Amino acid sequence: MSSTELPVSRLKPPGSSVNALDWLRRNLFNGWLNSLITVLLGALVIWLLYQVLGWAFTTAVWTPIPTNLQILMTGRYPSEQVWRVQICLALLLLLFGLSAGVWGGILRSIASGLAAGALLLAIMPFTLQTRLVLAGLVLLVGAGFIVGSRSRHHMRRLTIALWFASPAIMVVLLRGFVGVPGLPYVDTGLWGGLLLTILLAVVGIIASFPLGVLLALGRRSKLPVVKGFCVGYIELIRGVPLITVLFMAMIMLPLFLPANVRVDNLIRVLVAITLFSAAYLAENVRGGLQSIPNGQVEAARALGLNVFQTTLLIVLPQALRAVIPALVGQFISLFKDTSLVAIVGLAELLGIADIVIEQPAWLTVPHGVHREVLLFVGLVYWIFCFSFAQISRHLETRLGVGTR
């Protein structure tokens, strides 16, 4: 595929000189109906902005957010151990930098977006230490990029290996070991805030991936028993709300296991999220499998590949490539859905927000700080989901889904 050529459709039409008045007439006041809409909506928007901005800059009390920034980000993770979270973040950013250097393309946009975000945060009025850490992260992305692009061939394998190892490294680093002085054990009950939100979403999508692929393959199987089981599972899970699955895991998982096995709450929630997400993922993958023309399978069989080889080497790679945008979409909805674990009592971002709102320090604020804290939390979710949505859209055009 020659992706370097610019398709004709991407070329911009020759520019026309339009002055502001012309633009207004064409886009806002073409016809009496549009003029009326413009005037009414304009008045509404101005009134709304006036109200909201007026509130935000005068009555709103924003202090709960900077004072609780650490617990909003990491929950009750011990203060003196927060460096571990920072190392995880550093590893992640280094990996993005390396990948951007090695592969370029969309990864380069993601890495530069991350660096820009960190830079933006670094100039915010946080403590000096936080700002230094953020500046360090920016440098790390840059360093990763330079190293990655200098020696593409050497770094490719290393980067892939690091990517695969990183979830395990991060979990071990965050959890620590009992009795190891430098790396004391931190109970998963203390993990919280944005850290927990990201962890739930990432582990959820990674763990549900193999299960989802198996379910999708099973649903297309010619064996009636296997097919029936997979269809039943997928339709059952898709027919019930996530919250029921979460409660089932919290209440019933301990019942299903032998009496001497104790499962901590984080694992229970992760099991629920994985089982839930797998059903939706299976449907996405099934869409990809259906888009593979039968000729591919027949050709593979004609070459003498057996069923497993055909599936693993011919069908799945093409099918998964076709569903990458859908998988990002799935990740977005999973990211949003992690907020539901606040209902079953885990302190992820929304759960922490609840704790912050209820702090006695804000009892004297006349209307409480619900609006401020919820708006902040909503903004954090929004930044993540919106960026992922943009990435998904870029991937869609880049991979040329449906056009190749």
Place this chain on the structure above:
Amino acid sequence: MASRGFSAENHQPVPFYRNVKILAVLLQIAFVLIVALVFWTLYSNMVAGLRRANIPLGFGFLNLTAGFAISETSIPYGPQNTYARAFIVGVINTLRIAVLGIILATMLGVLVGIGRLSSNWLLRTIAGTYVAIFRNTPLLVQLLFWYVAVILKLPRVRDAVGIEGVILASNRGLVVAWPRATETYGAWVHWLVAAVVAGVAVFVARRLQLARRDRPGAALPYALLAALLLMLIGGVVVAMTTGNSPLRIDQPTLGGFSFRGGATLTPEFFALLLGLVVYTAAFIAEIVRGSIQAVSKGQREAAQALGLSPLQTLRLVIFPQALRIMIPPMTNQYLNLTKNSSLGIAVGFADLFSVSYTILNQSGATVQVILLVMVSYLSVSLLTSFLMNIYNSRMRLVER
């Protein structure tokens, strides 16, 4: 079969361990055995666990007295009623919010979706911003925001905002003017029946007329007009003969610490409805926009060439074709809305899930209640997709 082309003397019968048919059967038997084993282990663990925790088995608990009150009921219910009745109250509440939510979300979503394609820059931008904001934040955050940060922060009843006599909003909920039946309502019912019959008759007649002339056209507005007219005439006649109108508008007024009159939406219902509608409408708007854009450009150009106005083009040419594309994804959104109504528990709305959770905590019948809840949601989901499938196939028949 494939071996027929090879030389016959080399042909040997396929050993059973390479025979695809036998392998398939063996594989399925193994699969069933493994699944059965896993389930049996889980089940026996569960039964043992339940015995240990002294949790009752079976569904007998449903006939016990519930002993808790529900703030919002459509059927008579009190703490002295059974768990089963409490559960039904929850089911009805879920259905109420789902049906109302689906209708309102569709209306808002279609408006926003069309707005995104408007030639008016301001309208387009506002609709786009709306979609970008509400699609990319979790529903739960939005729900909590509407509930704690907006509705509970409304003025107290004494200083309720709105138009007195029509609609009033306060931190106790929303009150709207609502028609109520009076003593003469019974006489009017005959007219209502007649109106429905007349409506159907007009609809059928108009359809037949259109079919005979072989021309496109609308039938429903005529039928609705006829029915409405007859209802109105009936109302006037009843009011004239008895001196008493069959319906009375119950207007909300401020009365000290509470409202008097009107129909009330509790803050919880209002928050959940608002949250679900605003969130789902953002997704519906994207579906509507995508479906309209998927209708081929030539259709719009042809309609314009025939002299149809932009509104007529949208209503008569573009939208009917877009409708076919949007039905399946819309079904998904309706199902999502119904399932998302289970988040009512976060704002304290007594829906199926939160009532069941109370039952679960009180009776201790964990497994049974969770089973009951899942089966209920599953049947609502299956019913909705069944109805939408019927609608879908009906719409497809129109296609040539």
